[in-house]
Structures are given as C-alpha cells and as structure tokens.
Amino acid sequence: MKLEMGYIHISDIEFSSESKIENGKLYVSTDALKALVLEDEKLKDVSFDIARPGESVRITPVKDVIEPRVKVEGKGGVFPGIISKVDTVGSGKTYALKGMAVVTAGKIVGFQEGVIDMTGPGADYTPFSKLINLVMVCEPVDEIEPHEYEKAVRIAGFKAAAYIGELAKSLTPDETKVYETETIKEGMAKYPDLPRVAYVHMLQSQGLLHDTYVYGVDAKQILPTMLNPTECMDGAIVSGNCVSACDKNPTYVHQNNPVVHDLLEEHGKTINFVCHIVTNENVYLADKQRSSDWTAKLCKMLDLDGVIVSQEGFGNPDTDLIMNCKKIEAEGIKTVIITDEYAGRDGKSQSLADADAAADAVVTAGNANQVVVLPKLDKVIGTLDYITKIAGASENTLREDGSLEVEIQVITGATNEVGFTTLSAR
Amino acid sequence: MPDSLFGCRPFIVVKEVVRLEDYVIVTNNPLVEEREGKTHTVELYDVGIEEILRLIRDRVHSGQRLLTHPLSGSVKPGETPYKSVLMTRGKEPFDLMSVELIQSAIEACGKFSFKRDEYDERAMRDFRIIDWTLIKSALESADSF
Amino acid sequence: MSKIKVVHYINQFFANIGGEEKADYPAEKRPGEVVGPGMAFNAAFGDEAEIIGTIVCGDTYFNENVDKATADILEMVKEMQPDLFIAGPAFNAGRYGVACGTIASAVQEKLGIPSLTGMYIENPGVDMFASKVYMVSTKNSAAGMRDAVKKMAPLALKLAKGEPIGASCEEGYIPNGVRVNFFEKERGSKRAVEMLLKKLAGKEYTTEYPMPAFDRVAPNPPIKDLSKATIALVTSGGIVPKGNPDHIESSSASKFGEYDITGVTDLTADTYETAHGGYDPVYANADADRVLPVDVMRDLEKEGVIGKLHNKYYATVGNGTAVASAKAYAAEIAKRLIADGVDAVILTST
Numbered sequence: 001m002k003l004e005m006g007y008i009h010i011s012d013i014e015f016s017s018e019s020k021i022e023n024g025k026l027y028v029s030t031d032a033l034k035a036l037v038l039e040d041e042k043l044k045d046v047s048f049d050i051a052r053p054g055e056s057v058r059i060t061p062v063k064d065v066i067e068p069r070v071k072v073e074g075k076g077g078v079f080p081g082i083i084s085k086v087d088t089v090g091s092g093k094t095y096a097l098k099g100m101a102v103v104t105a106g107k108i109v110g111f112q113e114g115v116i117d118m119t120g121p122g123a124d125y126t127p128f129s130k131l132i133n134l135v136m137v138c139e140p141v142d143e144i145e146p147h148e149y150e151k152a153v154r155i156a157g158f159k160a161a162a163y164i165g166e167l168a169k170s171l172t173p174d175e176t177k178v179y180e181t182e183t184i185k186e187g188m189a190k191y192p193d194l195p196r197v198a199y200v201h202m203l204q205s206q207g208l209l210h211d212t213y214v215y216g217v218d219a220k221q222i223l224p225t226m227l228n229p230t231e232c233m234d235g236a237i238v239s240g241n242c243v244s245a246c247d248k249n250p251t252y253v254h255q256n257n258p259v260v261h262d263l264l265e266e267h268g269k270t271i272n273f274v275c276h277i278v279t280n281e282n283v284y285l286a287d288k289q290r291s292s293d294w295t296a297k298l299c300k301m302l303d304l305d306g307v308i309v310s311q312e313g314f315g316n317p318d319t320d321l322i323m324n325c326k327k328i329e330a331e332g333i334k335t336v337i338i339t340d341e342y343a344g345r346d347g348k349s350q351s352l353a354d355a356d357a358a359a360d361a362v363v364t365a366g367n368a369n370q371v372v373v374l375p376k377l378d379k380v381i382g383t384l385d386y387i388t389k390i391a392g393a394s395e396n397t398l399r400e401d402g403s404l405e406v407e408i409q410v411i412t413g414a415t416n417e418v419g420f421t422t423l424s425a426r
Numbered sequence: 427m428p429d430s431l432f433g434c435r436p437f438i439v440v441k442e443v444v445r446l447e448d449y450v451i452v453t454n455n456p457l458v459e460e461r462e463g464k465t466h467t468v469e470l471y472d473v474g475i476e477e478i479l480r481l482i483r484d485r486v487h488s489g490q491r492l493l494t495h496p497l498s499g500s501v502k503p504g505e506t507p508y509k510s511v512l513m514t515r516g517k518e519p520f521d522l523m524s525v526e527l528i529q530s531a532i533e534a535c536g537k538f539s540f541k542r543d544e545y546d547e548r549a550m551r552d553f554r555i556i557d558w559t560l561i562k563s564a565l566e567s568a569d570s571f
Numbered sequence: 572m573s574k575i576k577v578v579h580y581i582n583q584f585f586a587n588i589g590g591e592e593k594a595d596y597p598a599e600k601r602p603g604e605v606v607g608p609g610m611a612f613n614a615a616f617g618d619e620a621e622i623i624g625t626i627v628c629g630d631t632y633f634n635e636n637v638d639k640a641t642a643d644i645l646e647m648v649k650e651m652q653p654d655l656f657i658a659g660p661a662f663n664a665g666r667y668g669v670a671c672g673t674i675a676s677a678v679q680e681k682l683g684i685p686s687l688t689g690m691y692i693e694n695p696g697v698d699m700f701a702s703k704v705y706m707v708s709t710k711n712s713a714a715g716m717r718d719a720v721k722k723m724a725p726l727a728l729k730l731a732k733g734e735p736i737g738a739s740c741e742e743g744y745i746p747n748g749v750r751v752n753f754f755e756k757e758r759g760s761k762r763a764v765e766m767l768l769k770k771l772a773g774k775e776y777t778t779e780y781p782m783p784a785f786d787r788v789a790p791n792p793p794i795k796d797l798s799k800a801t802i803a804l805v806t807s808g809g810i811v812p813k814g815n816p817d818h819i820e821s822s823s824a825s826k827f828g829e830y831d832i833t834g835v836t837d838l839t840a841d842t843y844e845t846a847h848g849g850y851d852p853v854y855a856n857a858d859a860d861r862v863l864p865v866d867v868m869r870d871l872e873k874e875g876v877i878g879k880l881h882n883k884y885y886a887t888v889g890n891g892t893a894v895a896s897a898k899a900y901a902a903e904i905a906k907r908l909i910a911d912g913v914d915a916v917i918l919t920s921t
Contacts, residue, residue: 109549109552109555110545110546110548110549110550110551110552110553111501111545111549111552111553112563118688119595124754145555146552146555146556147555147559161446170872195771197767197771204500205563206499206500206560206563207498207499207556207559207560207561207562207563208555208559208562208563209556209558209561210500210558212500220563220567222567223434241500243499243500243501243556244500244501247500248500258758258759258760258761259760259764262758262760262761262763262764263764265764266764266768269875270768271768271771282563282564282567283494283495283498283499283560283561283563283564283567284493284563284564284567284568284569285492285493285494285495285523286493286568287567288495303472305771306767306770306771307767308760308763308764308767310763311502314497314500314502315495315497315498315499315500315502315531315534316495316497316498316499319495319497321497334770335767336766336767336770336772338759338760338763339752339780341780342502342534342537342538343537343750344536344537346749347749347750347751348748348749348750349533349536349537350530350533350783351688351780352579352780353497353530353531353534353748354526354527354530354781355783356782357782360778360781360782361766361767361770361776361778361780362780362781362782363759363762363763363766363779364759364776364779364780365759366752367461367751369537369751370752393522398912408752416759417759418759418760419758419759419760419761419762420758420759420760421758421759422754422755422756422757422758422759423752423753423754423755424752424753424754424755424759424762424779425738425750425751425752425753425780426738426739426740426741426746426750426751426753426778426779
C-alpha cells in the first residue's frame with residue numbers, strides 16, 4: 001500500500017470572517033466552526049482561542065489534540081467510521097497541516113487533568129507546546145452524563161479538524177513524503193534477507209473515558225488485528241481517552257504514530273516492516289489472555305523476527321504489556337517494549353505493576369510521579385478549577401505565588417508510551 | 427467514608443439474584459450496587475480503597491479467583507476512592523496470578539496520595555461513574571455468553 | 572569563594588605502603604597530605620576543591636575490624652571537617668570495595684557529609700552499598716584510574732554543592748534503585764527501533780529499565796498424600812530455644828541452628844524466644860508458635876491431616892543476612908532434610 005503525505009506548514013492562525021489558508025497562515029471563521037460544533041445538541045456553547053509556542057498560556061483541562069488532515073486522492077476520508085465512511089484508508093494522497101493542532105478542552109469529569117503550557121518548564125514536558133494550538137472549550141447542556149459529554153467533545157474535535165483540513169485540499173504541499181509497504185508475499189520476495197518486523201500497538205480500552213476507536217469500532221470489542229502502517233495516518237485510530245494525561249495517546253499521536261514512522265524509516269533498509277498490529281487493554285482478565293494469545297499467534301503466523309510493543313496507561317495495561325511480551329518472546333520473536341514508570345515521587349518504588357524476565361529490552365518514557373513546579377502564567381484557556389484536585393497534584397498544588405506544584409502525570413503527553421517524546425529515566 | 431482499617435462492615439450483604447451466576451462483584455462503590463445489583467450479585471462494603479483491596483486479597487487467599495484487573499482504570503488507586511472487581515463466586519485451586527495482581531495493586535496504592543478533602547461531590551460522583559463504567563465493560567465481556 | 576575541602580580515603584596499596592603483606596595496616600590520618608590517586612583528583616578539581624587530608628587503611632585491617640575501623644575513621648574525618656568525602660576508587664579489589672562502601676556510606680549517614688566512591692560493577696561492594704552512597708562505575712583495574720577520576724570529580728563537586736544529581740547514565744554512577752528523569756537525544760520510538768535492531772543482530776544493548784531481579788524456584792510437584800508425609804518447619808524468624816544456645820546473631824546471621832522438638836507440642840515463653848533483631852520481639856517471645864507454628868502442626872499431626880511433624884526444625888535470622896549466606900544455609904538444611912526423609916517444608920519468615 002502506498003500513501004503520499006503532503007505537508008503544509010502553518011506559520012500562524014488568525015480568527016477571521018472567512019476560513020482559508022493563505023501563504024501558510026490559517027484564517028478561521030469562528031462562526032462557521034461554532035455552527036458546525038453546535039450541530040450536536042449535547043453541546044450548549046463553544047469558545048475558541050489560539051495558543052502559540054512561547055506565549056504565557058496554560059491550556060487545561062485538555063481532552064484531545066488532533067492534527068487537521070484531508071484526503072486528497074484515494075479511497076475513503078479522514079477518521080473513517082467516525083466522520084467519514086468506513087472505507088479502508090491509507091492509500092492515495094493525504095495532506096496534513098503541520099505545526100498546528102486542534103485542542104479540545106472541557107471539564108468532562110470532576111477530576112479532569114491534562115495541561116499544556118506554552119512556555120516555561122511545563123512546555124518542555126509536553127510535545128504540544130511546540131504547536132500553534134487552536135483551542136476549543138466545549139460547554140455541555142445541563143444535566144449531561146460524563147460519557148455523553150465525552151462523546152460530544154470527541155466528535156466536535158474531529159469535525160473541527162476535518163473542517164480545517166478541508167481548507168488545504170487544493171493547496172500545494174510544502175513537502176511530500178511517500179510511504180509504501182508491500183503485501184506479505186511481495187515483501188518476502190523483495191527483502192528476503194531483512195528481518196521481518198511488526199509493531200504491536202496496545203490501545204486503551206477499559207471502559208468509558210478510557211476508550212480508543214479503530215474505524216469507529218470500540219477497541220475493547222476487537223480481536224487483535226492487522227493494519228497497513230499507513231492507515232493510522234488517515235485517522236483510522238482515534239482517542240476517546242480522557243484520563244491519565246501523561247501517557248494517553250491523543251489522536252494527534254495516533255495520526256503521527258512515532259513507532260510506525262520510525263519503522264517506516266528503516267523499512268527496506270535494515271528491516272522489512274510487515275504490518276501494524278492493534279490489540280486492546282481490557283479490564284476482564286479472560287479478554288487479556290485471549291488478546292495476548294492472539295497477538296502472539298499473529299506474530300507467529302507472520303513469521304516475524306522482531307516486534308516493538310507499546311503500551312497506553314498504567315496498572316491494568318502493565319499486565320497486558322508483560323503478557324504480550326512474554327508470549328511473543330516465547331514464540332522466539334525478539335521484542336522491545338515501550339512503557340513509562342510510576343516509581344513514586346522519590347523514584348524508589350517499583351516502576352511497573354507487573355514484570356517478567358522476558359522483558360529484557362525496555363524503553364522508558366520516564367517516571368510520571370516526578371514533581372515539577374509550573375510557574376503562574378498570564379493566561380489560562382479553560383479552567384484552573386480542576387488542576388488543584390487532579391491526579392498527581394499534591395495538597396499544596398496551588399502555591400502562594402500562583403505557581404503549581406504537580407507531578408508530570410498531569411501534563412499532556414509527558415510520558416507518552418509510544419515514544420513520542422525524549423523524556424526517559426534511569 | 428471511613429478509611430479505617432477496622433471499620434469494615436458490609437452494610438449490604440449478598441443479594442439473591444435473578445439468574446445463576448458464577449461470579450460476584452466486590453465493590454465499595456454504591457453506584458455499582460445501584461446499577462448492577464438487580465441483575466448481579468454485588469457485595470458492597472463501606473470502606474476505603476486500600477481496605478477494599480485488602481478485602482479482595484483475603485478472598486483471593488481463600489481461593490476466589492480474580493476475573494478483572496484490580497488496577498482497572500487510569501484513575502490511579504490513590505486518587506479514586508472507589509474500586510470494583512469481579513471474582514469467581516466459588517472457591518478454586520489457588521490462583522497465583524490473582525495473588526500477584528492484587529498484591530501489586532495494594533503496593534501501588536502507596537505511590538499515590540488521595541486528596542479526599544479537595545474533591546467536591548461532583549468529582550466524587552464522577553469517580554463513582556468511572557468505576558462503574560470500568561466494571562461494566564468487564565460485565566459485558568463476562569456476560570457475553 | 573573558598574575551595575571545597577575534601578578528605579580522601581585509600582588503602583595501603585594506593586598509599587604505596589605495600590600489597591597484601593601490608594594489608595593489616597591500621598587506619599591512619601594524614602592531614603595536609605595528598606596521596607596517590609588524590610593527586611589526580613586535585614588536578615581534576617582545578618580551583619573548585621582541594622584535598623585537605625588523606626586517610627589510609629589496610630584492607631585486611633578494615634574488614635577484620637569493621638566496627639573499630641569505621642569508628643576510628645569517622646573520628647578522623649570529623650576532625651578534619653571536610654565538605655566532601657571520597658573513597659577509592661576501588662576498581663575490582665573486593666575488600667577495598669567493601670571498605671570504601673562501608674566508610675563512604677557511614678560518613679554520609681553519620682556525619683552528614685556528601686560522599687562518593689567508585690568501583691567496578693562486579694565488585695562485591697556494589698551489591699552491598701550502591702543503594703546507600705553514590706558509586707561511580709569504573710574499569711576493573713587501576714589502569715582505569717584516569718577515566719574514573721574524570722567521572723568522579725565532577726559528580727563529587729555536584730554533591731558537595733548540593734546540586735541536583737541527574738540520571739545514572741548521565742552522571743556515570745551505578746544505578747542505585749532511584750529512578751531519575753532526563754531528556755534523551757532521540758525520542759523513545761527511535762530508541763526502541765535501534766534497540767530492536769541490536770537485539771535482532773545479536774548485538775549488545777542496554778535496557779532502560781532492568782526488570783526487578785527474579786530468583787524464582789520452580790515449585791516441586793505437590794504432595795500426593797499429605798496424611799503420610801513428614802513435614803518440617805524452617806524459619807528465618809529467629810525462633811530458638813530460650814537462651815539462644817548457638818548464639819545466632821540478631822542481624823547478619825553467620826549460622827543457622829538445628830533444634831530437636833521431639834515431644835514438644837507447644838512453644839511457650841519459658842522455652843522458646845526469638846533471636847531476631849529486626850522486628851518487635853514481644854509477641855514472638857510471648858508465644859513463639861506465632862512464628863514457628865509447632866502447636867498447629869501437632870494438631871494436624873493428631874488429626875491425621877499430615878503424617879508427622881519432623882522432629883528437628885531449623886532456624887536462622889533473616890535480618891540483614893546476605894543472600895549468599897542464606898543460600899548456603901538453605902543448601903545445607905535441604906541436604907539434612909532430604910537425608911532425614913522429609914517430604915515437605917513449611918518456611919516461615921516474619
């Protein structure tokens with residue numbers, strides 16, 4: 001399968017009466033966007049704001065981060081099964097707006113976390129501080145259940161991102177990158193001497209507010225299955241995950257999955273990247289056993305030599321991670337796993353809730369319990385109401401000078417477990 | 427809710443259920459009893475998170491097997507006050523995996539601090555909802571046949 | 572700003588006194604002197620710090636007189652009032668490594684003076700002290716002195732200044748069980764791909780999170796008929812006959828005891844006690860069955876649940892006892908149990 005990605009670099013965003021992209025600048029009509037978002041009767045109001053790298057701005061509580069993209073050629077549309085039809089995506093031509101993102105925010109649950117600081121020490125920990133963020137704060141109608149609100153905000157974000165992506169459809173990309181992978185048989189013939197490698201991608205799937213969707217299917221209902229590496233670039237996998245800001249994968253991370261991209265970089269040179277396998281992280285233990293059995297079985301059927309397994313979340317998923325690793329290693333397939341750690345504030349506690357000697361090649365995204373002091377910033381998009389109570393904040397989270405003492409687990413993307421950032425620990 | 431180690435008293439005991447099941451829900455979340463109690467066996471205890479985990483551990487030690495992961499949910503154990511698990515109803519041969527899972531869950535509690543005083547009723551309600559939806563996702567799996 | 576004052580500890584060999592034949596050299600304070608490797612440290616410190624005195628001690632002397640040597644050296648350090656204490660580096664010299672670890676951690680803990688040592692990863696001092704004091708990873712012989720000093724000097728200065736200490740791989744110290752965050756050059760996914768390529772090629776790679784050490788023993792098949800089995804009790808909870816006839820130490824036990832319990836149905840406060848120094852002994856002393864359940868085993872014997880309780884039990888103190896010692900005791904105890912035809916063992920701890 002072959003996908004041509006066209007990258008259009010966005011240098012700034014401005015509100016305007018007309019939505020368009022000109023000379024790298026995105027103009028957004030908030031009226032048009034608002035009308036689109038409020039089509040959903042669960043949402044009462046939405047406000048928009050822009051946060052640029054380096055500005056003294058804090059966005060919280062962040063729900064999702066999405067990169068606007070548009071399908072230019074080929075089958076299907078972005079976010080298949082959600083806002084486009086369920087056609088198989090990943091081929092043809094897609095444009096992405098680089099350097100920016102749509103950020104959805106809203107207090108979905110009373111202990112909502114997720115902080116993006118655009119400057120200061122917090123900015124070092126979130127990859128999204130480097131983007132120009134178009135922030136949407138969505139207000140729900142009264143008396144709404146959290147899961148209805150979550151869904152409304154989730155869909156609103158995709159609609160807004162697709163709307164903005166659409167503006168780029170007739171532009172000429174600043175940069176083009178072609179990604180191509182072969183079918184099983186072709187790959188074997190073309191790269192007979194290269195090790196066969198796949199990516200086992202564990203998706204958060206524990207229940208409402210902890211869900212991920214694959215072509216619109218709730219991932220807890222899937223059996224492990226195979227994707228072409230390019231499918232995720234068209235939004236085949238999206239986030240419905242609101243909890244655990246530091247190590248959840250926002251939709252932006254699924255679209256730009258770094259393991260997929262770095263394996264594609266090596267494809268045909270040092271490895272044969274055979275496929276992208278998605279599996280889940282259910283609460284029910286029999287589901288865990290079935291899913292890990294199946295990933296190991298798929299890996300074996302594909303005659304793989306090596307696998308990278310990535311995790312999403314903490315605790316319950318540690319068990320899936322270790323089960324996957326152990327069973328795949330037992331098939332004689334070499335694995336590397338990516339995780340993060342909860343080693344306590346002092347770094348002295350056991351980092352993972354599960355462990356096994358088979359997991360002898362681990363990449364860590366750092367200790368999520370590490371404490372950081374975030375200075376007071378001039379502007380808050382969203383609300384600070386919750387940050388004083390959210391996960392990882394201590395009793396004296398809000399200090400007298402207005403700074404916040406928090407664990408980095410409240411920061412969106414801080415210890416991302418698909419290896420999206422450079423933070424690590426030893 | 428009392429967090430005392432000794433203040434553990436079941437205030438609603440085993441309910442007779444409509445249909446035969448081979449598992450029970452052990453929880454300290456009243457919403458789980460409210461939503462699932464009519465169709466499932468729910469054992470509700472008015473205790474804190476660590477104590478409910480210890481209670482579950484005691485049952486594991488006496489032969490009940492865990493059917494769900496005790497660290498379900500990305501809301502950390504020290505942060506949410508609620509926890510529900512599914513366990514086999516009858517006693518089975520000692521299950522090492524259950525022992526390890528519950529033990530590491532109890533240990534994980536120590537890594538997080540729950541700031542009960544700072545949460546308002548809305549947050550507490552949301553914690554109950556989240557815990558309920560997590561166990562509900564497991565019930566869907568458990569009840570699919 | 573005045574220079575940071577450093578006291579340096581070395582053994583008889585590095586002080587040029589002699590080799591093994593001089594290893595019984597007692598601890599000696601040399602104020603104002605910079606000896607052997609100290610010169611290299613002084614050069615590396617530049618204007619920031621200087622060695623104000625050296626303490627020399629023979630390795631045999633230190634290890635055979637640990638308590639006295641430690642106390643004497645602590646006194647010497649105290650008198651010189653340094654801002655920083657450096658021991659070694661010890662490279663792969665085992666007793667020197669243990670001495671460096673012991674004294675560096677004692678100076679840090681007892682005197683509150685930041686301390687640093689260095690040694691080769693396989694030095695026994697690493698297992699014993701890496702979690703207690705910062706320890707730079709060195710080569711296995713003094714040929715690595717220059718490299719060791721290059722890593723130790725900057726870390727020592729940071730410690731003395733109270734600056735935050737980065738992750739082990741950045742600072743060069745041996746992982747001490749404390750996880751420290753830092754930013755890598757490459758993102759995690761790229762590091763994962765590189766690690767996988769190495770693993771696939773059979774090349775050496777370093778995991779970023781070593782799994783906790785497992786020393787698992789595959790369980791034996793279950794006893795088929797408990798009612799015919801001879802069961803023994805073995806404990807690391809220190810239960811001994813009153814008076815502790817074998818003088819098992821309250822910590823770092825150097826032995827285990829074998830005790831006959833023929834005819835004993837209940838351990839009482841008059842007959843048994845615990846030698847263990849690592850827990851409150853009140854309840855164990857009041858009724859030692861709480862640690863070593865002879866009473867319940869006799870009941871089970873009477874009820875026919877088990878065949879019989881073995882007439883000897885084995886006890887040691889687990890408190891601070893080295894894993895290697897514990898393994899040796901276990902091997903010997905197992906040999907005796909097998910010779911006596913015991914079918915199964917109940918191990919109790921505290």
